[in-house]
Amino acid sequence: MAIATINPTTGETLKIFESLEDGEIAAKLELAQQTFEQYRQTSFQLRSQWLQQAANILxxxxxxxxxxxxxxxxKTLKSAIAEVEKCALVCRYYAENAPNFLADVTVKTDASHSFVKYQPLGIILAVxxxxxxxxxxxxFAAPALMAGNVGLLKHASNVPQCALAIEDIINRAGFPAGAFQTLLIGAxxxxxxMADERVKAATLTGSxxxxxxxxxxSGKQIKKTVLELGGSDPFIVLESADLEAAVSTAVTARMLNNGQSCIAAKRFIVAETIADQFxxxxxxxxxxxxxxxxxxxxxxLGPLATPGILQDLDKQVQIAVESGAKVLTGGYALEDRPGNFYPPTIIIDIPLDHPIAKEEFFGPVALLFRVRDIDAAIKLANDSxxxxGASAWTNNEEEKNRLIQEIEAGAVFINSMVKSDPRLPFGGIKRSGYGRELSIQGIHEFVNIKTVWVK
Structure with a gap:
């Protein structure tokens, strides 16, 4: 895939970038390693000042x-502005909390002094x-930099200007050259x-x-990874739910980011008694x-990011229809305009035994299922x-407790849509990945948790 800015609204190629040569990659790796040797010695106070300045620039x-x-x-401009604001928020969160998250923790043993110490690993690759x-x-960058690591970013090939802008923000904030570098390279x-011994770990969000x-x-090199992958998040609505609030949130939860979000609600599982109204x-x-x-x-709702995503989504919808499902609205690519536009779509009557019922639809397509009770809802939610993540709607306390306990997911939100928050750990289980980002757990993923025993 070419490294290029292609406007998904018009299909126009705005800018093309050359991939880095091997020698250029080697030079950036060397700079990152040299920077780390000095950067790891900087104080939390100085790192915090730089990260706060990054938030100011954002x-x-x-x-x-x-x-x-x-x-x-x-993505729509209003949602893009909100995204930048959230980036500033996570910078400030770690600038303020990292010193406590990474402070030595004394443990009482029969030693004279025993404690846990958190130290940076080195170069972390972010895909x-x-x-x-x-x-x-x-x-990723906020906790990694506060922990004393340095970062290399391999961003998606269709957002190269965003990738370069992020490096520029971190440089302008005052971080040393080499603390965070963008690599314009292919997958x-x-x-x-990962085979380079200077790269100590990696994190990936993607497919x-x-x-x-x-x-x-990474496994070949025995190196740590954190993976945040796909999702087919259930959105369960039971009989006692506030139906108006559930429906309003359902629209936002499915159509967020033009439907292109790992934690978007994708499978709407509704109690039979209220399904018609929902x-x-x-x-x-x-x-x-x-x-x-x-x-x-x-x-x-804006366009999908690439023509390929549009084609894949449309193919999934057609397979669903061929399997016996019914389209209530949408269900076809919009060909009356340039760009990668797909209308908001609702599909019902999807056969539960068909593979399409378990797939992730990465676009503005809602799959609607009816179930008889909470047992069937939980079973279907977990059949993935x-x-x-998972969102569940009920005002029954016993049902709330069962949903929290029994749904198999990295996050369960009751009477709210699934979202990421710097104060809470974020990540999944099963084929959605492993490890956690954000909160104290996120900053602990890429440090050496060192036991110290002094007699």
Whole structure:
């Protein structure tokens, strides 16, 4: 795949970038290693000052960064601005909390003094996706840099300007040259990077095949990885739920980021007794969404990021229909305009024994299922290779407790949509990956947790 900015709204190629040569990659690796030897000795106070300045830059220039995201991957401008603001938030969170998260922890033993010490590992490789081109990077970079590590970013090939802008932000914030570098390279170069002894660990957010490939390359070198992969998150609505709130949230949870989010609600599992009403309200709200130019203030849904994503999504919908499912609205690519536009779509009557019922639809397509009770809802929710997040709606305390206890996922949100928050760990189980980002758990993923015993 070419490294290029191709406007998904118009299909126009705006800028093409040359991939780094091997010698250029080697020079960046050497700079990263040299920087680490000095950077690891810097104080938390200094790192915190730099990270706070990065937050200042993000906030001051959020309109420009947001427009860049919209031009490269098609998210609405208002959601892009919110993404930049969230990046500033995670920078401030770790700038303020990392010193406590990484402070020595005394443990009482029969030693004179025993404690746990947290130390940086070195160069961490981040392989990041296009759907949240700033947020995915900063939720890695903020804790990694505060821990004293240095970062190499291999970003998705369709958001190169975002990748370069992030490096520029970190440099302008005051971090040493080499503390965070963008590598404009193809995926084929990742295994070579992992084979380099200076690269100590890696994190990836992306598809299952990409995660499996990185895990295999890292496993050969016995190096730590954190993977955040796909999801087919259930959105369960039971009889006692506030139906209006559930439906309104369902639309946001499915259509977030033009439907291109790992933690978007994808499978709507609704109690039979309220399913007709839920379906009617959902249809009304989804049909009212405006599809159009993501730079326009009144647009609800922009284009998909690439033609390939559009084609894959459309193929999935057609397979669902061929299997016996029914399309209530949407269900076809919009060919009356340039760009990668797909309308908000609802599919019902999907055969549960068909593979399509378990797949991730990475676009504005909602799969609607009816179940008789909470037992059937939990069973269907767990009948998935994924386990990233789950949203469940009920006002029955016993049902809340069962949903929290029995749903197989890295996160369960009751009467709210699934979202990431710097204060809470984020990640999945099963084929959704392993490890955690954010919170104290996120910063502990890429440090040496050293036991110290002094007699």
């Amino acid at each position: 906030e001051q220039e959020k309109a420009d960064f947001a427009k860049l995201m919209t031009l490269e991957m098609g 990041m996706p296009w759907n949240f081109p700033f947020w995915q990077v900063f939720r 084929a170069k990742v295994a070579d990077l 299952e095949p990409a995660g499996a490939s990185l895990a295999a390359a 379906e009617k309200l959902l249809l009304q709200k989804i049909q009212a969404l405006k599809v159009g130019d993501p730079l326009a203030a009144d647009t609800d 290779p994924f386990g990233l």
